[in-house]
Amino acid sequence: MDAVRAFLVAREPKVLLLLQPPFDRSAQEPGYIKGYIPGVRENGGQYTHAALWVVMALARLGSGDEAVELFHMLNPINHSRSPADADRYKTEPYVIAGDVYARPPHAGRGGWSWYTGSAGWMYRAGLDSILGLRRRGSTFALDPCIPSSWPGYQIVWTLLDTRYEITVSNPARRSRGVASATLDGALVNADAIPLAIDGRTHRVQLELGDQSKSRLVS
Numbered sequence: 695m696d697a698v699r700a701f702l703v704a705r706e707p708k709v710l711l712l713l714q715p716p717f718d719r720s721a722q723e724p725g726y727i728k729g730y731i732p733g734v735r736e737n738g739g740q741y742t743h744a745a746l747w748v749v750m751a752l753a754r755l756g757s758g759d760e761a762v763e764l765f766h767m768l769n770p771i772n773h774s775r776s777p778a779d780a781d782r783y784k785t786e787p788y789v790i791a792g793d794v795y796a797r798p799p800h801a802g803r804g805g806w807s808w809y810t811g812s813a814g815w816m817y818r819a820g821l822d823s824i825l826g827l828r829r830r831g832s833t834f835a836l837d838p839c840i841p842s843s844w845p846g847y848q849i850v851w852t853l854l855d856t857r858y859e860i861t862v863s864n865p866a867r868r869s870r871g872v873a874s875a876t877l878d879g880a881l882v883n884a885d886a887i888p889l890a891i892d893g894r895t896h897r898v899q900l901e902l903g904d905q906s907k908s909r910l911v912s
Contacts, residue, residue, distance in 0.1 A: 707802035733797025753823035758869030873903030
């Protein structure tokens with residue numbers, strides 16, 4: 695991950711490179727990716743699948759501030775905040791591009807848009823890895839990894855005719871660690887919250903903090 699930070703994060707054009715340097719006039723033959731010009735798609739551009747896996751890895755490591763920084767950098771809406779940004783990106787800001795070019799004169803230009811595979815990974819990076827909501831059969835888990843500056847957030851989760859209203863508070867300004875979790879007022883284990891499809895509205899409250907408290911509940 696230190697190598698990713700040192701060589702692959704390009705903040706000015708808002709891209710996260712697949713590899714660096716790209717293949718060009720060299721003896722190495724990596725396969726079809728050398729058919730792309732340097733800095734395009736898999737040949738040293740941003741390949742959005744892999745870029746989102748970096749976000750997920752950072753969240754797994756507990757680096758909430760950095761994970762969300764890179765998530766925002768990959769968010770297509772942030773490539774069109776100004777007319778100059780939009781002119782550089784040249785791609786729809788409301789869908790995911792599978793790749794973004796990395797080298798001048800096209801650095802920051804979106805490639806193959808409406809890329810559903812990368813869109814699925816971005817959904818999972820945001821919901822599973824950052825907000826921490828994961829379904830596990832008859833239970834679900836809440837294990838957020840968020841920026842320490844966030845005071846909290848809410849999720850409204852609808853499954854068929856059942857509604858879960860989830861409130862996460864962060865009074866200690868932590869990136870990770872569950873101090874307590876309740877379901878409809880009763881203490882529960884945040885790693886295995888009971889899931890019922892019963893047509894009712896259930897309220898889950900989670901507080902970030904010292905993890906030792908939550909592990910006392912089985």
